[in-house]
Amino acid sequence: MATDPDALKRVVTRTKKLAKDYEPPTFDEVPNPDAALFLAAIDHQTGYTEPHMVDGQGPYEGSALLWALGLRAERRAPGALTARSLLGVPAEAIAAVFRAGQDNLHDPERRAKLWDDLAKGILKSYGGQAEQLIEASGGKLAGPGGALVRLSEFDAFADPLRKKAFLLCKIWERRGWFEVSDPENWEVSSDNILMRLALRSGLVPEGDVDQVREATRDAFKQVAEQAKISPPILDDLLWEKGREDPDLIGDEAGDLTEPSRREGVVFY
Amino acid sequence: MRISKEIYDELLAHAREEAPNECCGLIGGTDGVARTVYRARNAEASPLRYNLDPNDQIRIYGKMEQNGEELAAIYHSHTASPAYPSQTDINLALMDRREEGKVVGKEQIFPGVIYLIASLAGGEKPLRGFEISEDEVREIELIVE
Numbered sequence: 001m002a003t004d005p006d007a008l009k010r011v012v013t014r015t016k017k018l019a020k021d022y023e024p025p026t027f028d029e030v031p032n033p034d035a036a037l038f039l040a041a042i043d044h045q046t047g048y049t050e051p052h053m054v055d056g057q058g059p060y061e062g063s064a065l066l067w068a069l070g071l072r073a074e075r076r077a078p079g080a081l082t083a084r085s086l087l088g089v090p091a092e093a094i095a096a097v098f099r100a101g102q103d104n105l106h107d108p109e110r111r112a113k114l115w116d117d118l119a120k121g122i123l124k125s126y127g128g129q130a131e132q133l134i135e136a137s138g139g140k141l142a143g144p145g146g147a148l149v150r151l152s153e154f155d156a157f158a159d160p161l162r163k164k165a166f167l168l169c170k171i172w173e174r175r176g177w178f179e180v181s182d183p184e185n186w187e188v189s190s191d192n193i194l195m196r197l198a199l200r201s202g203l204v205p206e207g208d209v210d211q212v213r214e215a216t217r218d219a220f221k222q223v224a225e226q227a228k229i230s231p232p233i234l235d236d237l238l239w240e241k242g243r244e245d246p247d248l249i250g251d252e253a254g255d256l257t258e259p260s261r262r263e264g265v266v267f268y
Numbered sequence: 269m270r271i272s273k274e275i276y277d278e279l280l281a282h283a284r285e286e287a288p289n290e291c292c293g294l295i296g297g298t299d300g301v302a303r304t305v306y307r308a309r310n311a312e313a314s315p316l317r318y319n320l321d322p323n324d325q326i327r328i329y330g331k332m333e334q335n336g337e338e339l340a341a342i343y344h345s346h347t348a349s350p351a352y353p354s355q356t357d358i359n360l361a362l363m364d365r366r367e368e369g370k371v372v373g374k375e376q377i378f379p380g381v382i383y384l385i386a387s388l389a390g391g392e393k394p395l396r397g398f399e400i401s402e403d404e405v406r407e408i409e410l411i412v413e
Contacts (some may be wrong), residue, residue, distance in 0.1 A: 055375070055379075056365075056375065073326070075321040075363055075377060076325070076377050077325040078322060078324050079311075079322035079323075080322040080325060082321075082322070084323060085322045085323040085326060086326070088331045089326060089327070089330075090327065091328030091330075092329075092330035092331070092334050093326050093327055093329050093332055093333070094330075095330075096330055096332060096333035097326065097329055099333075117355045121346065168274040242303060246361060
């Protein structure tokens with residue numbers, strides 16, 4: 001699916017304006033690479049129905065709520081979000097940690113399996129530490145031995161478009177844990193918010209969910225290049241501002257929304 | 269806080285079993301009544317401090333979930349000092365409160381949760397409960413039934 005050239009021009013112009021005074025998040029609240037790894041691994045289709053405060057901060061909703069609750073668990077039990085702690089973790093524990101009032105996280109059973117698979121792999125190949133995976137990648141994001149390929153060996157990060165893996169590497173880099181030597185391989189994390197923005201602005205045409213995700217990723221890579229903004233920064237800008245405003249970068253294509261997820265997909 | 273004689277005895281028994289190291293664990297409850305003792309490993313394995321093993325802690329949350337309980341109290345033991353929170357205990361109960369990225373004070377890590385301390389030092393009250401906040405350490409009346 002090709003990117004509409006006129007829409008691309010419009011979106012680049014708007015994005016440049018939006019980026020002028022934009023300060024990307026520092027992710028200071030993420031305490032270590034392991035916490036980021038395990039939370040990114042289950043960051044999909046949360047199912048929360050409303051915003052909630054967590055420890056007096058917020059309100060948070062959706063993915064942000066999942067991260068806030070997970071980080072609270074890590075504050076309460078330092079080391080909880082590590083491979084040693086999460087190997088064989090029961091679904092009930094996940095349900096308890098990620099409950100916000102009466103609002104429940106969707107499908108804790110599947111998330112328990114994702115954490116178990118990830119914990120096994122990290123223990124087997126990286127001594128139980130995300131830091132060792134980062135070291136093993138030698139600063140490479142893509143290509144053989146790079147962080148994206150290493151992450152793709154785990155079920156949670158097996159997404160062909162690598163939405164969760166890019167999100168994770170972005171956080172690792174921003175926190176100074178991962179020095180990326182091949183920044184040309186950055187891409188945006190193609191999720192529901194970015195798909196909605198891309199569709200409504202006319203940047204990508206409607207299609208099935210896989211087509212729209214891929215087209216969104218490719219289109220925003222072009223926007224990043226032309227607007228001279230690093231894809232991870234563009235990703236943050238669009239996600240933060242686009243959550244509240246689906247017409248952030250234009251509404252020329254009308255009142256469109258992202259295609260439905262396929263049942264059982266755990267990638268976004 | 270209401271606790272049964274059974275739970276009271278269980279906490280002191282755990283303290284004796286782990287001595288000379290401090291023991292620790294969580295108590296699940298409903299409606300302000302302590303229901304179940306969940307023993308945890310002390311990750312520090314120390315006679316001077318405790319640190320709930322994170323692996324145990326996360327699994328205990330799951331068991332409480334299955335039992336329809338909420339976290340009501342966190343307990344640990346003092347083997348040679350009275351049942352009163354040390355500065356280390358207070359530090360463990362609080363975290364930095366931040367506003368716009370700046371530390372502006374301390375806040376409770378577990379709001380509303382009682383800290384129980386079982387002492388083997390032979391004092392008048394071998395088990396006492398406290399609410400620990402930035403401003404004060406306030407003793408909570410324990411009603412043993």
